Amino acid sequence: MNRRSFCRTAIAASVAAAIPILPGCSKKAPVATGADTSIRAISLDGAELELEKAAVRELGESMTGPVLLSGHPEYDGARMVWNGMHDRRPALIARCMSTEDVSNAVTFARERELLTAVRGGGHSWPGKSVCDDGIMIDLSLMNTVSADADARRAHARGGALLNALDTAALEKGLVTTAGVVSHTGVGGFTLGGGMGRLNRKYGLAIDNLRSAQIVTADGIVRRISDQDEADLFWAVRGGGGNFGVVTEFEFELHPFDRNVFSGSIIWPIAEAKDVLEFYGGWYQDLSDAMYVGPAMATMPDGTGIVIMEVVYNGDPAIGEKELEPLRKLGTPIDDGVKMQDYMVMQTQEDVAFGHGVRSYIKNGMVSEITQDLVDAMIDAYIDDPRLAMFTHTLGGAAKRVGELDTAFPHRNAETMLGVGGGWMDPADDESGIAKSREWYYKLEPFMGGYYDNIDFDGAAAAGNYGPAYDRLRTIKAQYDPGNLFRLNSNIEPA
Numbered sequence: 312m313n314r315r316s317f318c319r320t321a322i323a324a325s326v327a328a329a330i331p332i333l334p335g336c337s338k339k340a341p342v343a344t345g346a347d348t349s350i351r352a353i354s355l356d357g358a359e360l361e362l363e364k365a366a367v368r369e370l371g372e373s374m375t376g377p378v379l380l381s382g383h384p385e386y387d388g389a390r391m392v393w394n395g396m397h398d399r400r401p402a403l404i405a406r407c408m409s410t411e412d413v414s415n416a417v418t419f420a421r422e423r424e425l426l427t428a429v430r431g432g433g434h435s436w437p438g439k440s441v442c443d444d445g446i447m448i449d450l451s452l453m454n455t456v457s458a459d460a461d462a463r464r465a466h467a468r469g470g471a472l473l474n475a476l477d478t479a480a481l482e483k484g485l486v487t488t489a490g491v492v493s494h495t496g497v498g499g500f501t502l503g504g505g506m507g508r509l510n511r512k513y514g515l516a517i518d519n520l521r522s523a524q525i526v527t528a529d530g531i532v533r534r535i536s537d538q539d540e541a542d543l544f545w546a547v548r549g550g551g552g553n554f555g556v557v558t559e560f561e562f563e564l565h566p567f568d569r570n571v572f573s574g575s576i577i578w579p580i581a582e583a584k585d586v587l588e589f590y591g592g593w594y595q596d597l598s599d600a601m602y603v604g605p606a607m608a609t610m611p612d613g614t615g616i617v618i619m620e621v622v623y624n625g626d627p628a629i630g631e632k633e634l635e636p637l638r639k640l641g642t643p644i645d646d647g648v649k650m651q652d653y654m655v656m657q658t659q660e661d662v663a664f665g666h667g668v669r670s671y672i673k674n675g676m677v678s679e680i681t682q683d684l685v686d687a688m689i690d691a692y693i694d695d696p697r698l699a700m701f702t703h704t705l706g707g708a709a710k711r712v713g714e715l716d717t718a719f720p721h722r723n724a725e726t727m728l729g730v731g732g733g734w735m736d737p738a739d740d741e742s743g744i745a746k747s748r749e750w751y752y753k754l755e756p757f758m759g760g761y762y763d764n765i766d767f768d769g770a771a772a773a774g775n776y777g778p779a780y781d782r783l784r785t786i787k788a789q790y791d792p793g794n795l796f797r798l799n800s801n802i803e804p805a
């Protein structure tokens with residue numbers, strides 16, 4: 312995602328609003344005091360519930376990590392999620408430190424039919440990982456990743472962030488597909504599919520997932536893979552958080568030289584037509600090693616720009632040759648493609664997309680970049696520094712996986728096309744959302760389905776999952792018949 316102006320506008324404010332980083336805590340936190348014997352909460356279907364404080368205390372005593380209630384000094388920090396638009400207050404926050412903690416919290420919630428949110432990295436655009444008056448099962452203290460060079464595997468705990476995954480793998484000269492902002496959670500990212508700058512060569516994150524440990528709604532801890540409970544393993548690869556709480560992900564890693572030919576080329580918006588038309592006729596023949604995709608944005612000074620972000624995962628001399636026709640195009644304002652450490656690209660948007668930014672995004676999947684789509688992109692562009700159009704380039708290995716081999720429903724797409732932006736002032740919400748939608752709706756006729764992970768509004772899961780939906784519903788009925796895990800793009804149990 313390369314939205315330079317959105318990035319720059321967001322920088323100062325996002326630093327000011329950064330989420331407090333809470334230290335790990337292994338001591339038991341007090342869960343409840345006072346004369347009242349119960350806590351008000353809500354059930355899965357929104358009915359009022361009274362939670363016995365004694366039962367909450369018992370949950371706290373069963374866990375290694377703390378259970379936080381409103382008024383606890385860590386409560387406000389723990390309930391905050393990435394998107395500053397969501398200010399919700401769970402009845403309790405179970406800060407898990409082990410798989411057993413997760414199992415205890417899940418059982419507590421299921422037995423009471425308590426509204427349940429599961430927080431990995433907290434980056435859900437619609438804020439699905441936090442709820443009002445329910446339980447938040449918080450995995451953010453379960454955040455470590457280890458990499459095994461001989462086995463070429465990484466093991467990421469359920470609340471790990473992408474930075475930890477990249478860092479652990481790169482230290483061993485290895486890598487796997489991870490997204491473009493490094494404080495995003497491995498959990499939600501992977502369960503929704505997982506697009507990144509290496510997905511043309513190695514596939515999506517789910518294509519590299521070899522096994523997982525999951526706590527299902529019955530509280531049982533399961534190891535799932537192609538050999539073990541294969542239906543459930545199929546479902547979690549694209550089906551989001553519908554099937555349980557994943558406490559560990561096992562990824563395949565690939566040998567990788569972290570010094571990569573990469574960067575961005577920027578042209579003035581007046582050259583957007585030439586650049587996008589060229590791209591539309593060029594991208595189909597690119598090698599899997601070449602990741603390149605367009606974005607359109609406006610700098611804070613009002614200068615409109617079209618950007619191509621490039622990562623070439625291979626011999627730089629070959630990459631340079633492959634990129635040459637694009638570099639020769641028009642009169643770029645800047646050409647920053649050069650040899651640089653992979654983590655420069657993987658972290659370059661971290662501050663711009665800092666915690667607390669108020670952000671709205673919509674997207675759709677595109678199977679072909681036609682002349683009509685290019686014309687629509689030019690026509691739809693809005694010169695507002697808060698907003699941008701961006702892409703996640705797919706194709707290559709991500710496209711060669713069979714449509715129903717995993718639950719991820721968009722294998723025929725060449726790219727994901729997103730529109731939206733971010734701002735800090737709540738007064739900007741209405742116009743920011745309205746303009747994002749205006750821009751997006753002009754492109755919607757060229758889209759089929761959407762990537763649930765990068766969408767504020769979402770739509771009915773049924774339509775988006777296409778032919779995978781019936782199987783997903785059957786598996787949901789088997790592992791979560793009461794729909795405990797419903798704060799996601801929800802799959803109704805069959």
Ligand SMILES: Cc1cc2nc3c(=O)[nH]c(=O)nc-3n(C[C@H](O)[C@H](O)[C@H](O)COP(=O)(O)OP(=O)(O)OC[C@H]3O[C@@H](n4cnc5c(N)ncnc54)[C@H](O)[C@@H]3O)c2cc1C
Binds near residue numbers: 429432436469492798
């Ligand atoms: C700034 C930014 C950049 C992004 N860049 C990319 C990108 O490059 N590529 C890409 O594909 N996506 C990207 N995304 C989208 C991202 O993949 C989703 O927002 C994803 O849901 C984030 O996961 P999370 O764990 O941080 O989120 P959370 O808000 O914690 O969770 C999101 C959903 O997943 C569930 N969940 C999370 N962890 C677990 C778990 N361990 N077990 C079960 N359920 C779980 C939650 O219950 C919730 O329903 C980006 C998002 C943001 C905000």
